[in-house]
Amino acid sequence: MTPRSKDTSGKVPFAKFIAAQIDMHTMTQKQIATDLGYANPNIITMFKQGITKVPISKIPAFAKVLGIDPEHLLRLAMEEYSPEVWESIQSIKGHLVKPNELELVKLVRSVVGVDPDKDTDIPELNPEARKQFKAAAKALK
Secondary structure, three states, X not given: OOOOOOOOOOOOOHHHHHHHHHHHOOOOHHHHHHHOOOOOOHXXXXXXXXXXXXXXXXXXXXXXXXXXXXXXXXXXXXXXXXXXXXXXXXXXXXXXXXXXXXXXXXXXHHXXXXXXXXXXXXXXXXXXXXXXXXXXXXXXX
């Protein structure tokens, strides 16, 4: 999909999402451009119109400036800009997890005897262990 082509997937195009976030923000486009390291605020207009893609390397800073989830912004950009690359990353790394979810993953790893700080899968749970884990998770509600 080219930056200006019509999206028929039902998803909000990245440029439209960015435009809405910027339009709701209290900062001016000049302030946003400066915070992202750009001298010319016209780049922000170009991002909003989909004329220029937001560089992936700018996603964390852009998310911070706009006060939005950087993982969500990265996913939206990658799904539109490089869907094959994003699919490959997800097939290898799986879905991104939030900090609180990562804390739970590390806890489970440590309980089952896997180094919690290494990106290692845990052993498959037997039915009884799965039942116990489910009961423990329900207790968190």
